[in-house]
Amino acid sequence: MRMLASMDEEFTLQRQGGIARAKKLSSEERSEISRKAADTRWAKAEAEGKILPRATHSGELQIGGLSIKCAVLQDGTRVITETAFMKALGVYYSGWLSTRREESDSGEKVPNYISHKALIPYISDHLNPEDYDSVWYRSEKGTKSRGIRAEIIPKICEIWMDARNAGVLTGETAKAIAARAEIMLRALARVGITALVDEATGYQEIRDRQALQALLDQYLRKEFATWAKRFPDEFYHEIYRLRGWTLQDFHKRPGIVGKYTTDIVYERMAPELVEELEKKNPSLSPGYRRQKHHQWLTEDVGHPALSKHIDNVIVLMRASDNWDMFKRLLDRSLPKRTAANTFIMPGLFDDIEY
Structure with a gap:
């Protein structure tokens, strides 16, 4: 018993020593230690074949007064952080969302942000089953994150608006979500979601x-x-x-x-x-x-x-x-052509005709 007590005391002393050392570190030093630890974890995951795409650019997307975290991955995929998107819409893991995960007309389990039962008849008009898959990626800070491909955000908004316009959203919470979806969709009608993500993350210069x-x-x-x-x-x-x-x-x-x-x-x-x-x-x-x-x-x-x-x-x-x-x-x-006065988008010159 005394041996066990000594081991507990030693562990407690080590823990206290670690806490004391951590308190002496600056926030920058603690962040650097965390970053190195994350890099070590990801290196191990990559060695084991568990490789996730890495976010090279990240930022805050401002749409109709709503702020949503977004990122561009190393393969060029634009993603919206799923939790941030749900928060912006007002969809929370409570109430109807905590008790059910609805199936689409074709039988697949749909994502949480469209799992309201009243939405089911309208999902297939805008999304395919492969659109339900989340995009898992490594954030710039090294954490594992779940995102939604940016290009399907307008489609999600349209599903909520279709249900609202059909009069099948009876609850005040669901109606409020549909109202936010409309705000978001109207903002995206003026500027495409990809362009907004690129601007918010600073990827625009790289893209150009x-x-x-x-x-x-x-x-x-x-x-x-x-x-x-x-x-x-x-x-x-x-x-x-x-x-x-x-x-x-x-x-x-x-x-x-x-x-x-x-x-x-x-x-x-x-x-x-x-x-x-x-x-x-x-x-x-x-x-x-x-x-x-x-x-x-x-x-x-x-x-x-x-x-x-x-x-x-x-x-x-x-x-x-x-x-x-x-x-x-x-x-x-025929003015002189410079990057500043020439709008260039990926794929624009796939079939170029001067």
Whole structure:
């Protein structure tokens, strides 16, 4: 008995010592210890094959005065934290929700946020059974979290509104949930849920950068192609005419023509195209590069875009009396393309037509 008592006393002393040490730590130090412990747990889970996607960006989504936690996972999935979404709607684990988990018309158990019996006839109009699955993920703090895919949030709201409009929601709590669902849906009608999540989490800049890189990948080759004539003589004839130059030295064009071409053509085709071309085809000395820029453009996207752009530029040149007039028309009709003035979304350029 005395041995057991000694062991208890030793355990108590160790516990007290741990508490005392913890009190001496700053909040930042305690957070760092917790983070390392979480990383250790997740590393063990990954080693055992229990891998969950990790949240790379998180934030608070503001919809119609409602605040909901959200995240973007490393695979690009946008999620709304399930508990936060239910709280925003006013759905709590009490009352009817604590006593039943309703089945849909097809027999599957539906999620808690639509398990009100009156909703069942309207679920299949908006959701498929695979939409019922929660998204489990690792939060940025390392905790295991459960989320709802962001794109089905409007559908959930529509289910509640359908039931409300049909007059089958009799309780005041259910009616209040439907009212919040309507507020949420109206807010989402103005701005898409994906765009809101990206803005709330700060993922917007990453998304735009990835989409821009995807666009540039379609424009540019990995290796340069053999030279072929891409700029018609008329393009240069018009430059000479608008600048007031004679055509006597047409085949010995001044170096400034190269700068004009960059300004008139490449800077107006796609955002950051010139920067990427400079990396692939740097200037080795003033006025000299190993290849022409157009040799780095792809056959399926880059060259058709170049050809169409040059055609449009020549039309503006023909309509202009002088260089200043041409530049005004050019800046108005074909402004320089930058990431700031170009709206880029993932998948937008899957079937690009310049």
